[in-house]
Amino acid sequence: MDRPRGVVLYSGGLDSLLAARVLKDQGLEIIGFNCILPFVKPDIDPKTLRISLLAGQISLDVEYFRCGKDYLDILRKPRYGYGKHINPCIDCKIYFIRKAAEFMKSIGAEFVATGEVVGQRPMSQLKNTLNLIEKESGIKGRLLRPLSARLLKPTIPEMEGVVNREMLLDFSGRSRKRQMELAGKYGINEFSSPAGGCLLTDRYIAERVRDLFMHHEEISISDIYLLTIGRHFRLSDNAKIIVTRNGLEHDEMVKYRDFSDLFFVPDFKGPSVFVKGLLRDEELALVCRIINRYGRPESGESAITVTDSSGVSRKLIYHGQALEEELDKMRI
Ligand code: SF4
Structure with missing residues (x-):
């Protein structure tokens, strides 16, 4: 039996x-x-x-x-x-x-x-x-x-x-x-x-979850998973970005690029950036300056490829680096 x-x-x-x-x-x-x-x-x-x-x-x-x-x-x-x-x-x-x-x-x-x-x-x-x-x-x-x-x-x-x-x-x-x-x-x-x-009992992750709920109506499971990866910055009520810290994080984030509204990859050694939400022109420039800050752009190869959610790509070139005080204000 x-x-x-x-x-x-x-x-x-x-x-x-x-x-x-x-x-x-x-x-x-x-x-x-x-x-x-x-x-x-x-x-x-x-x-x-x-x-x-x-x-x-x-x-x-x-x-x-x-x-x-x-x-x-x-x-x-x-x-x-x-x-x-x-x-x-x-x-x-x-x-x-x-x-x-x-x-x-x-x-x-x-x-x-x-x-x-x-x-x-x-x-x-x-x-x-x-x-x-x-x-x-x-x-x-x-x-x-x-x-x-x-x-x-x-x-x-x-x-x-x-x-x-x-x-x-x-x-x-x-x-x-x-x-x-x-x-x-x-x-x-x-x-x-x-x-x-x-x-959910970790205060840093809790902050990121709160931020996500506060600013976005539509949230997917991968949005929650991505809270565990990279540096997070809120650019505006409509947009946040995730900046990878190393190659492993880049490889992991690439798997979820289809869930991004924009995805930035520099032509030089530097972080990729996942964007949730819509960016204004000055914020596009800011994202490039953040990539320059954490990456190593060399003269002559400072282009960054940005791809939108429909798969259309273009190249952007912005010089200069984001300042630490600027980043601290946006950090989640
Ligand atoms: S929220 Fe986390 S700690 Fe609380 S019951 Fe669920 S899994 Fe357990």
């Missing part, structure tokens, strides 16, 4: 690893479900990500899901607000659990489990917040928190005997002592830090 299946919302953090491992101990078939934020390289194979290697410690198969444009709507306007920076943790959790629930249904699994622990984190793991997340996630009764289950109401899989409640745990509070002991018992030595380096 097939073993009952469950899905664990998996982040690579210790709590989700433990939640999965505790359930595996009961002989259940457990599949991890990981939501990939738009900051991760769109073309990377998730199996090469560190979280995939971490899952190997407990032989956990992981299904990967890339957050789509619907995630950007949540990010722009979270119903339950932001954390310290631009991290909409409650809305984000609800979104992740909803996606995990869709996956659960698609594979005929019985429940979605998370590594949440009652009272561990401010806001998102308070008992009433856990209830709210369950209610909003649309799988009331099928959302299991194995690490704190015995402090919470029994779920349907527990009541139906699919999951043995006696083998679940009663962790609560901010101390990590019991988690660390359990990790030792299971031989889990490596895991992601809490929040897993989520870039």
Whole structure:
């Protein structure tokens, strides 16, 4: 007979690893479900990500899901607000659990489990917040928190005997002592830090996300990914630019040039520039001066090729370099 299946919302953090491992101990078939934020390289194979290697410690198969444009709507306007920076943790959790629930249904699994622990984190793991997340996630009764289950109401899989409640745990509070002991018992030595380096909790990236939302109605997943690359400057309410810092960034950005409104590449050694929005003539000149500032134009070869979104290119030559004070005022 097939073993009952469950899905664990998996982040690579210790709590989700433990939640999965505790359930595996009961002989259940457990599949991890990981939501990939738009900051991760769109073309990377998730199996090469560190979280995939971490899952190997407990032989956990992981299904990967890339957050789509619907995630950007949540990010722009979270119903339950932001954390310290631009991290909409409650809305984000609800979104992740909803996606995990869709996956659960698609594979005929019985429940979605998370590594949440009652009272561990401010806001998102308070008992009433856990209830709210369950209610909003649309799988009331099928959302299991194995690490704190015995402090919470029994779920349907527990009541139906699919999951043995006696083998679940009663962790609560901010101390990590019991988690660390359990990790030792299971031989889990490596895991992601809490929040897993989520870039929405990084103040510099948060500034860039805010700037993007403030100035642009239409935002794509690649716009969010590109926030992790290069130097960013806001030229006007209508236009921002991304200036590459090295050849690797140039190669990466070239992949997304079709999403730009203008793309600048100097004929000399220097940065390429991705433009989101429309530039006036004086701003075209400014972009060239910025390229001159970070590049090494030599006399006789100071042309810069600029290509618009329809693929039409032309050459521009502007002398002079942008000043540091000018750049500081525009830096995002
Ligand atoms: S830390 Fe980041 S990934 Fe985690 S819930 Fe908050 S916003 Fe979502």
